Amino acid sequence: MKRVYINEKWCLGCRLCEYYCAFAEKRHEYNNMALALKDTLISPRIRVEEYGDITFAVNCRRCEEPLCVKSCITGALTADGIDKDRCVSCCTCILACPFGAVSLVDNVIKRCDLCNGEPLCVKACPNNALVFEDRRCV
Amino acid sequence: MKYVIIGNSAAGIGAVEGIRKIDKQGEIVIITSESHHTYSRPLISYLLQGKTTRTKMRYRPDSFYKDNNCKLLHDTVTKIHANEKRVVLQSKDSVNYDKLLVATGSSAFNPPLFESVSNKHNFITLDDACGLADSLTSESRVLIVGAGLIGLKCAEGILSRVKTVTVADIAERILSAILDESSSEIVQSHLESKGIEFKLACALTPNELSNYDIIVVAAGVRPNIALLEGIADIDKGIIVNTKSETSAKGIYAAGDCTQSVDVSTGESKIMALLPNAYMQGETAGINMAGGNATTEETIPMNAVGLCGLHIITAGNYTGEVSNVGNNRFYCNDTQLNGYILIGDIKQAGVYTNLIRKKRALSDKQEVLKYESKIV
Numbered sequence: 001m002k003r004v005y006i007n008e009k010w011c012l013g014c015r016l017c018e019y020y021c022a023f024a025e026k027r028h029e030y031n032n033m034a035l036a037l038k039d040t041l042i043s044p045r046i047r048v049e050e051y052g053d054i055t056f057a058v059n060c061r062r063c064e065e066p067l068c069v070k071s072c073i074t075g076a077l078t079a080d081g082i083d084k085d086r087c088v089s090c091c092t093c094i095l096a097c098p099f100g101a102v103s104l105v106d107n108v109i110k111r112c113d114l115c116n117g118e119p120l121c122v123k124a125c126p127n128n129a130l131v132f133e134d135r136r137c138v
Numbered sequence: 139m140k141y142v143i144i145g146n147s148a149a150g151i152g153a154v155e156g157i158r159k160i161d162k163q164g165e166i167v168i169i170t171s172e173s174h175h176t177y178s179r180p181l182i183s184y185l186l187q188g189k190t191t192r193t194k195m196r197y198r199p200d201s202f203y204k205d206n207n208c209k210l211l212h213d214t215v216t217k218i219h220a221n222e223k224r225v226v227l228q229s230k231d232s233v234n235y236d237k238l239l240v241a242t243g244s245s246a247f248n249p250p251l252f253e254s255v256s257n258k259h260n261f262i263t264l265d266d267a268c269g270l271a272d273s274l275t276s277e278s279r280v281l282i283v284g285a286g287l288i289g290l291k292c293a294e295g296i297l298s299r300v301k302t303v304t305v306a307d308i309a310e311r312i313l314s315a316i317l318d319e320s321s322s323e324i325v326q327s328h329l330e331s332k333g334i335e336f337k338l339a340c341a342l343t344p345n346e347l348s349n350y351d352i353i354v355v356a357a358g359v360r361p362n363i364a365l366l367e368g369i370a371d372i373d374k375g376i377i378v379n380t381k382s383e384t385s386a387k388g389i390y391a392a393g394d395c396t397q398s399v400d401v402s403t404g405e406s407k408i409m410a411l412l413p414n415a416y417m418q419g420e421t422a423g424i425n426m427a428g429g430n431a432t433t434e435e436t437i438p439m440n441a442v443g444l445c446g447l448h449i450i451t452a453g454n455y456t457g458e459v460s461n462v463g464n465n466r467f468y469c470n471d472t473q474l475n476g477y478i479l480i481g482d483i484k485q486a487g488v489y490t491n492l493i494r495k496k497r498a499l500s501d502k503q504e505v506l507k508y509e510s511k512i513v
């Protein structure tokens with residue numbers, strides 16, 4: 001299965017991935033990022049962390065044994081996505097995810113959904129620090 | 139191979155999914171005393187609040203039993219004959235097994251004071267919740283006995299449907315099992331501002347009970363261990379190892395009925411939480427089917443929302459405490475031992491992982507620096 005891999009060496013810390021992630025949620029309403037994000041505080045599902053000189057993006061790792069899914073008290077969170085109708089925003093997934101990659105935004109649980117197979121964060125990364133690949137041996 | 143699972147909740151369902159990872163053919167029989175499709179216990183308060191429905195609160199889709207090719211029996215197991223590998227049901231039928239999982243969970247503890255009280259409810263099962271809902275009116279004055287997680291979730295669930303909600307506890311503060319003193323205060327004043335009344339450090343008398351129309355006894359739970367008495371080692375709960383094996387050959391146990399090691403302290407204890415139940419169940423299932431799995435790194439942890447306030451806690455509260463806003467971190471020189479996050483819960487999982495992995499901190503301030511930057 002393909003997932004987003006992060007190459008710290010190439011990350012410039014520009015945070016474009018964060019903006020494109022926020023845009024991804026609205027791309028069906030707007031065709032332009034500036035319009036989509038105008039006057040909003042973004043809450044992206046990918047997040048750039050900085051440690052001194054090092055910067056890197058953190059997002060859902062598509063764990064093979066996903067603790068968020070196993071911990072879900074309602075059964076709404078599966079490897080494939082979130083059944084918003086059944087999720088009660090109890091945040092047990094946030095308690096469990098070792099990467100801090102699940103978030104609560106306006107009382108709704110969010111996790112990277114890979115933009116239906118074309119992650120915008122990867123497309124947007126100007127230095128190829130984010131790649132979308134299948135690296136698992138089969 | 140024939141698998142029998144006693145219990146149709148998180149641990150039992152985890153076991154089905156674990157077995158089916160390895161064995162697609164073997165016969166699986168799930169036995170439950172309850173008459174429902176598998177549902178999420180924690181959602182009963184959301185049901186009363188109108189935030190979920192009986193259909194939505196199903197823990198797995200309607201097709202779960204069919205998809206996993208298992209049989210569900212609505213009956214109660216009254217005895218296990220370990221020598222004959224057979225369980226006896228209330229209906230007098232019996233079911234043979236090759237591998238058995240006991241995932242019987244826990245039941246409400248009812249202190250003697252409430253024995254003769256008539257308008258009394260527990261708050262553990264879907265039937266409990268429906269029974270309580272039926273008896274509530276907008277004029278009800280409700281007393282909830284127990285300011286733990288279940289009592290407070292019940293309070294939140296019924297608050298808008300009744301006249302008054304009072305929560306009483308013998309302890310001096312609320313959620314004393316998962317919060318420290320200063321955090322208890324913050325959560326208590328939040329709940330008071332939403333209209334819940336508290337009577338703490340309070341030993342109730344029969345006289346006082348008459349001031350209320352409905353009493354909910356949420357004074358703790360007890361693990362359902364009776365079926366394995368004399369068969370496997372039991373302390374407070376059924377003792378299991380990281381493979382979910384009991385001391386009796388071929389018999390596994392998982393979930394709220396068990397006791398296992400809290401890696402944050404090294405103590406063996408009951409950690410009655412849904413994620414632990416699921417994962418222990420899944421581990422049991424994989425091992426029952428001949429695979430090889432363990433549940434390592436189990437720690438006490440809680441995520442709970444109360445009247446709009448999100449609270450996440452994990453680990454134990456020893457060592458030096460530091461605050462970042464309302465968030466509290468308990469560290470010793472090299473390790474994070476526990477945390478309490480109130481309101482700002484963003485990075486909870488990162489901290490949970492530090493505790494579970496016993497990861498050495500690069501310096502004493504590592505967690506605080508991280509948290510301050512994220513906030």
Ligand SMILES: Cc1cc2nc3c(=O)[nH]c(=O)nc-3n(C[C@H](O)[C@H](O)[C@H](O)COP(=O)(O)OP(=O)(O)OC[C@H]3O[C@@H](n4cnc5c(N)ncnc54)[C@H](O)[C@@H]3O)c2cc1C
Nearest residue numbers: 145146147148149170171179180215242243393394411412
């Ligand atoms: C109101 C409430 C809120 C909660 N909130 C949270 C929360 O926010 N987060 C969290 O992690 N946990 C929460 N919990 C705890 C959580 O519900 C339990 O940890 C979890 O349900 C344990 O699962 P289990 O499978 O071990 O047992 P249980 O859910 O207790 O299920 C036991 C099963 O065994 C069956 N059974 C028992 N004895 C027999 C018998 N002799 N014969 C046949 N069947 C039998 C029962 O019918 C049932 O199907 C909450 C619990 C309650 C009551």
